[in-house]
Structures are given as structure tokens and as C-alpha cells.
Amino acid sequence: MKMKCPECEHVNPDGTKFCVSCGTPLGEVTRAMPQVPGAPTAPQPTTPMPAVQVPAYVPQQIEKKRDSRTILLVVLGVVGVLLVAGAVVTVVMMVAAANRPVARITSAELVRTDDTTLDTSEVPLDTELAFRVTYNAKFKGTGSGTLRLEIVDSADDTVMDETFVVKSSGKAQTKKLTFTMEQGSGKPLEARALLTVKQGEKKLTASKDLSFTMVAGKGKDLQLGEAVEAATQKCDEATAALDDAVAAGIDVGDLLDRLSAALEDLEEAETAAEADAVAGTAQGVIDECAARKAAAAEEARTAEICRQNQRVVYDRLVDWWGGSGNFPNDMSEMYGLPVCPSGGAYSYYAPSTDPSTLHVTCTVHGEL
CATH class of the missing domain: 2.70.50.60 (abc- transporter (atp binding component) like domain)
Structure with a gap:
């Protein structure tokens, strides 16, 4: 008679004490499979079987442990494969990233x-x-x-x-x-x-x-630079003006000293104001040179007029001598004499009554 397992319902061969599928004991609790109806048979007396005490089936636990180990090994294998694959991908990506600019x-x-x-x-x-x-x-x-x-x-x-x-x-x-x-x-x-x-x-x-x-x-440095440049140019102009004055015979020694001191100040200038002061000094030298040149020119002009005037006075004195045989006692005795443009007064002296010894002089220009 075939036996059906009460746990997994697996049909076991007759006489099997344990389910071949799950290992469950089939003792008295095992249910008999109903037989296919056939020809009726006479009931046979049976001898009752004493109950058998079956211990817990140890092989069943071993099988379950084996199954668990197998599953665990499979899972670990899959995880390992995935980890290796991930590592390979990571390394590839890291290498690619390392080579990327x-x-x-x-x-x-x-x-x-x-x-x-x-x-x-x-x-x-x-x-x-x-x-x-x-x-x-x-x-x-x-x-x-x-x-x-x-x-x-x-x-x-x-x-x-x-x-x-x-x-x-x-x-x-x-x-x-x-x-x-x-x-x-x-x-x-x-x-x-x-x-x-x-x-x-x-x-x-x-x-x-x-x-x-x-x-x-503009910043202070730029202002200073521009001021120094302007002062330097002005000092160059002053130097040229001094050279012209010296060439004209004008005394400008004091102006040379003034400009030299200004140039020293320019080298030490730290602000635009200090450089501007030097430029002002240089401009003063230029103006003074111009004034002295103008004065010299005026002096030369008046001296020339005075020279001509002295010649006129000389001729008048000679005429006076020609009419009287002598010179006047004082210049005030003569009328219509020219006037010195510089305000000088004319006079004469003669060692003798000879006109060749006659000299006319001006209190400003002297004898010309």
C-alpha cells in the first residue's frame, strides 16, 4: 500500500518508514492511499503491529543544512562576481578619469x-x-x-x-x-x-x-611724475636762458646759483607740490634773464642816443670856441642842448682852449 506524506504529500512506496522527499516519519500518522475499486476480496485477519518509537530524524537536519549552505555559497558566488565586476568597472573608470584632461x-x-x-x-x-x-x-x-x-x-x-x-x-x-x-x-x-x-x-x-x-x-605718483617732468623741462629752459644772457655779456651769476639749488631740490622732491616749486624757481630765473636782457638792450639803446647827444654837445662847444676863442664857463650858458634819455647831465673839460683837447661826458653813461 502506498503511503502519502502528511507534510509534503509526497507518495512513498509501500513499507517506507520515512518520506523520501522531506524525511518525515510515516508511522501510524501516515494516511493510506485509497485503492482502486476491484473485485471484492474476503477480509483477512490481521495481526496488529506494536507502535514503534522513532527518534527525531537527524538526516533531515543535515539535508536542510546542506541546502542552506548550497544557497549561501551560490549567493556568495553571485555577490563575489558582482563585486569583481564592480571593481573592474571602477578601475576602468578611474583609469579613464586619470587620463582625462x-x-x-x-x-x-x-x-x-x-x-x-x-x-x-x-x-x-x-x-x-x-x-x-x-x-x-x-x-x-x-x-x-x-x-x-x-x-x-x-x-x-x-x-x-x-x-x-x-x-x-x-x-x-x-x-x-x-x-x-x-x-x-x-x-x-x-x-x-x-x-x-x-x-x-x-x-x-x-x-x-x-x-x-x-x-x-590721478594718483600721487602720477602727479609727482608729471610735475617732475614739467619741472625738468622748465629747468632746461632756464639753463638755455642763462646761456643766452652770458653770451650777451650780462651778469647772471646769482641766477646760476639759484637754478643749481632748485635742481638739487628737484632730485629730492617727493610730492608734486615740491616739484612744482622747482618749476616756479626755474620760471623765475627765465623771467629775470629776460628782464636783464631787456634792460641791457635798453641801456645799449640809450647809450647810443647819449653818444650821439655827446657829439652834438661837442660840436656846439666847438662852435662856441670858434666865436669867442674860449669855452663857456658853465653848460647852462648854452641853450637847446639834447637831453640824455637816462637822465644824465652833460659836462665838458679841456686842458686848454684847443678844441682837440675837448672832452664831453655824461653823468650816467660817461664819455662815449
């Missing part, structure tokens, strides 16, 4: 070189500034990289720029463009950074810009 600008800022606070909306003149850029550049083999830092004005014209050759590195790098503005229009300027990385046929670029405004006007 990089061009990245992480920061761009305008700062004072002395690290004091800077207001980019009102940057003072004569201040040393730095356009500082931090970047990442990476390339392999014969690759290359450059970083251009540029300052442009409101008309987009380049005020200053510098291009740096960058090296490949896995770490951040920093470059800076240092400059000082001596003059400002009050209009915004731009600081621009352009990073270029080349590797083979690949070309990567990264850029960052920032704007800032210089205060309007």
Missing part, C-alpha cells in the same frame, strides 16, 4: 598685496593690487596649458595682461597678476582669467571674470 578655475579675486580690505566698487589709486586666480590643470604626455590674466577698460581695450605657462597637477594651483593703477576714469574695469588645456586633439577652456572700479583722477 582637466581645466577648471575655482576662484578669481582682486586683492591688495598687503592683504588689507579692498572695496572693489571704489579701488584707490597708487595701490598695489593682485588679480589672484586658483585653478586645476591636468594633462598627460605632450599636453600643455596656459593661463591668461587680463585687465580691460570700459571700452574693452586691454590695459595690461600676462600669460602663464601652467603645469599639470592633481592639486589646485594659483597665479596672480600684480599691478598698480595711477589714473582712474571712475568707470568699471574687468579682470579676466582664461585657462586653456590641450591634450592631443582635445582642448578644454575655463574662464572667470570680475569687475571693479578705480576712483576717478
Whole structure:
């Protein structure tokens, strides 16, 4: 009679004490399979079987443990395969990333070189500034990289720029463009950074810009430079004026000393006002030279008139001698005599009554 397992309902061969599928004991609890109806048979007396005490089926636990171990090994194998595959993919991606060129600008800022606070909306003149850029550049083999830092004005014209050759590195790098503005229009300027990385046929670029405004006007250094230049030019003019005066026979020794002292002051000038003072001194020397030249010219003109006047007086005295045989006792006895343009008074002297010994002189110009 076939036996059906009460646990898994597996049909076992007759006489089986344990289910061949799950190992469950089939003792008295095992249900008999109903027989197919057939020819009736006479009931046979049966001898009852004593109940058998069956211990717990140990082989069943062993089978279950084996199944669990098998499943665990399969799972571990699958996980291992996945881990290996993931590791391979990760390594491939890491290698690819390591070989990939990089061009990245992480920061761009305008700062004072002395690290004091800077207001980019009102940057003072004569201040040393730095356009500082931090970047990442990476390339392999014969690759290359450059970083251009540029300052442009409101008309987009380049005020200053510098291009740096960058090296490949896995770490951040920093470059800076240092400059000082001596003059400002009050209009915004731009600081621009352009990073270029080349590797083979690949070309990567990264850029960052920032704007800032210089205060309007000229800085002290520029003002000083312009003042020194103007003072130097004025001193050159004064030197030329002195040379002309000396050539004209005019005494300008005091003016030479004055200009020499001014030139020494110019070398030590630290402000535009000090340089302007030197220019003023030089202009004074130029004016004095001109005045002395004019005075000399006027003196020469009046001297010539006086010379001519003296000739007239001489002729009148000779005429007087010709009429009287002597010279007048005083010049006041003569009328209509010319007047010295410099206010001098004419007089004469003669060792004898001979006209050849007659001399006429002027109290200003002397005898001409």
C-alpha cells in the first residue's frame, strides 16, 4: 500500500518508514492511499503491529543544512562576481578619469598685496593690487596649458595682461597678476582669467571674470611724475636762458646759483607740490634773464642816443670856441642842448682852449 506524506504529500512506496522527499516519519500518522475499486476480496485477519518509537530524524537536519549552505555559497558566488565586476568597472573608470584632461578655475579675486580690505566698487589709486586666480590643470604626455590674466577698460581695450605657462597637477594651483593703477576714469574695469588645456586633439577652456572700479583722477605718483617732468623741462629752459644772457655779456651769476639749488631740490622732491616749486624757481630765473636782457638792450639803446647827444654837445662847444676863442664857463650858458634819455647831465673839460683837447661826458653813461 502506498503511503502519502502528511507534510509534503509526497507518495512513498509501500513499507517506507520515512518520506523520501522531506524525511518525515510515516508511522501510524501516515494516511493510506485509497485503492482502486476491484473485485471484492474476503477480509483477512490481521495481526496488529506494536507502535514503534522513532527518534527525531537527524538526516533531515543535515539535508536542510546542506541546502542552506548550497544557497549561501551560490549567493556568495553571485555577490563575489558582482563585486569583481564592480571593481573592474571602477578601475576602468578611474583609469579613464586619470587620463582625462582637466581645466577648471575655482576662484578669481582682486586683492591688495598687503592683504588689507579692498572695496572693489571704489579701488584707490597708487595701490598695489593682485588679480589672484586658483585653478586645476591636468594633462598627460605632450599636453600643455596656459593661463591668461587680463585687465580691460570700459571700452574693452586691454590695459595690461600676462600669460602663464601652467603645469599639470592633481592639486589646485594659483597665479596672480600684480599691478598698480595711477589714473582712474571712475568707470568699471574687468579682470579676466582664461585657462586653456590641450591634450592631443582635445582642448578644454575655463574662464572667470570680475569687475571693479578705480576712483576717478590721478594718483600721487602720477602727479609727482608729471610735475617732475614739467619741472625738468622748465629747468632746461632756464639753463638755455642763462646761456643766452652770458653770451650777451650780462651778469647772471646769482641766477646760476639759484637754478643749481632748485635742481638739487628737484632730485629730492617727493610730492608734486615740491616739484612744482622747482618749476616756479626755474620760471623765475627765465623771467629775470629776460628782464636783464631787456634792460641791457635798453641801456645799449640809450647809450647810443647819449653818444650821439655827446657829439652834438661837442660840436656846439666847438662852435662856441670858434666865436669867442674860449669855452663857456658853465653848460647852462648854452641853450637847446639834447637831453640824455637816462637822465644824465652833460659836462665838458679841456686842458686848454684847443678844441682837440675837448672832452664831453655824461653823468650816467660817461664819455662815449
